[in-house]
Amino acid sequence: MAVAVPAGYDLIVLGGGAAGLATASRAVADGATTLLVTEGAPGGDCTFTGCVPSKTLIEAAADGLPFGKAMARVRDAVTRVAATEDEAALRENGIEVLRGRARFVARDRIEVDGHVLRAPRIVIATGAAPLVPPIEGLDGTPALTTDTVFELDERPSSLAVLGGGAVGCELAQAFARFGVEVSLVEEAGRLLPDGDPEASALVADLLTSEGVTVHTGTRVESIRGDGHRITLRSATARIDTHRLLVATGRAPVTGTLELEAAGVSTDRAGAVIVDRHQETSAAGVFAAGDVTGLFDNTHAAYAMGRVAAGAALRRTRRPAFSSAAIPRVIFTDPEIATVGLLEHEVNDPKARVAYLPMSEVDRAIAAEATTGFIKLITGPRRLLGDLGGGKLLGASIVAERAGELIGEPALAMTAGMFTGRLAQTVHAYPTWSMAVQQAAAQFFGEHGGRTARKVGGGTS
Structure with missing residues (x-):
């Protein structure tokens, strides 16, 4: 194989999924010469076997398509998304791509199909693969x-x-x-x-x-x-x-990387251990995405990749990753979306819960989609207590548009907003997002016959 790339880079990224693409894009934006090494086509699990095909199939099923036409739609969606992140598209954005299997030969060196490449900073973003349980037969x-x-x-x-x-x-x-x-x-x-x-x-x-x-x-x-x-x-x-x-479930992909040659530690599940800056036990080697076992969603992998690139290329004021305000969405019908803590995970006896069934939301009634609920969980702020509704600890939403609705609580948590801002913000009527406003209003007294209750106090 003829490798038409130089031997040395500012940053090498191992893996072409969401975390790897985010890392490489951020590094190039910061002016670093960057090489992306990937065994398969860029895009990774999300594009080819995860988010894109699964959500397309779910939508096709909801639309009542026959199975054959649904699978054709799946293939078309994968092709269209993959074209936006293929090797040609990445090179246009300044990211050099090398196809092949990488392994460490030292902390700052990797070998790809017999060729040794060097970089002072390397990011592991090799993702995860299906976990097959040990069942007889x-x-x-x-x-x-x-x-x-x-x-x-x-x-x-x-x-x-x-x-x-x-x-x-x-x-x-x-x-x-x-x-x-x-x-x-x-x-x-x-x-x-x-x-x-x-x-x-x-x-x-x-x-x-x-x-x-x-x-x-x-x-x-x-x-x-x-x-x-x-x-x-x-x-x-x-x-x-x-x-x-x-x-x-899925298991981190690290088996062929020979991490011991770089001094990179893993946990018992094989996940690469990182600190809050995504740096591993080996100085200058970082990891992002599913390979870390921290948070198994594409958007979290993307966030980790940007943190890893930023931390790798900076000596001071390095960014840090936190999953505290990253939402999760399950794309059943209705959808299930959460951010932060679930009610049974809250230990603060002063925490409160606002609960609103979707049967009391006008847009849900109009759409005949009243299955579900919203829970907003708050706790007192240090020194300020429940002033302004306190701070938002978490939210759980089951609704037709839960994946969209969860963005507002996630923003409130990220920005450290008073929960009352959710109630004060004027929402268009009749929209699904009004449910967030209606629930938040319960922290300030009775609203629609409901008031916030203590954690663990039931759903009514």
Whole structure:
């Protein structure tokens, strides 16, 4: 292979996903000569196997498209997005791209297909890959993963989804809407076990109403099957299915990097350990995105990448990453969005919760989409107490537009605003976002027959 790039750079980025692209873009904007090394096409999981195809499939299912046309839409969306971040587009923006597998040979040197490249600062952004659980027989069973499910050409007659987290719930609902007989299996006692319990219960009821068979508290002990029929067995259930989708999470990709050559430490899960500036245990080596295990969303990976680049190129006033005000969204219908703390995670006895069911929001009534709720959680400020409504600790929203609605609470938390600003801001009527204003008003007295309550005090 002829490498038409110099051996030395200001910054080398390993990985072409969201974190890697953000790192490289920020570095070039700061005037650094930058090389992006990627095994696959730039864009990474989000573009090819994650956000873009999954959300396109979800939208296609909601629109009632036949499965074949839905998958064609998925491929078209991936192609269109990928074209905005391919090698030619990156080079136009000043980012040099090298395709190949990288490994460390020293703290400031990597080797790519026999060629050694140097940089005083290197950022690891190699992402994560599907985690396949150690279940008897799974290795010999033709199973789909979240990386391969979008390669399907024909609609399966039935599908078992192993894993009731965000991706499992999203795809279970989408496939059910295509007329597939779906079984959703989760080992924990409820779906979305890391989320708001009320939201979890709502989603379980919703999926059941749409024909999904939900198995919670179910540990699959063995799997057997071929290309025609697959059987999952647990102590309490036997599930026969045409296809199996494993959606049990993802694991950091570091296996071929030879991190020990650079002195980079990882935790027991294989995630690269970083400080708040995204710097690893090796000076001058940084990491961003899913490979750190900090926050497994594309927008968080992008934020980490920008922090890593800024911190790598500055000696003083280095930026720092915090996930405190980064939202999460689950794209079921209705959507589930959270930012900050969930109610059951709050320990402050002085914290309060404003709760508003979507059935009391005029826009939701007009749209006949009244399933869901808003929770805003506040706590007292140091010295100022509850003045101005106190500070916003977190928000949970279940609604048709929850992913859009969560932006306002996230902004309030990022800016350190008084919660009262959400109530004072005039919102257009009738909009979904008025629900945020209505909920925030409860911290200042009765509004619509509701007032804020203490944490843990129920939903009414």
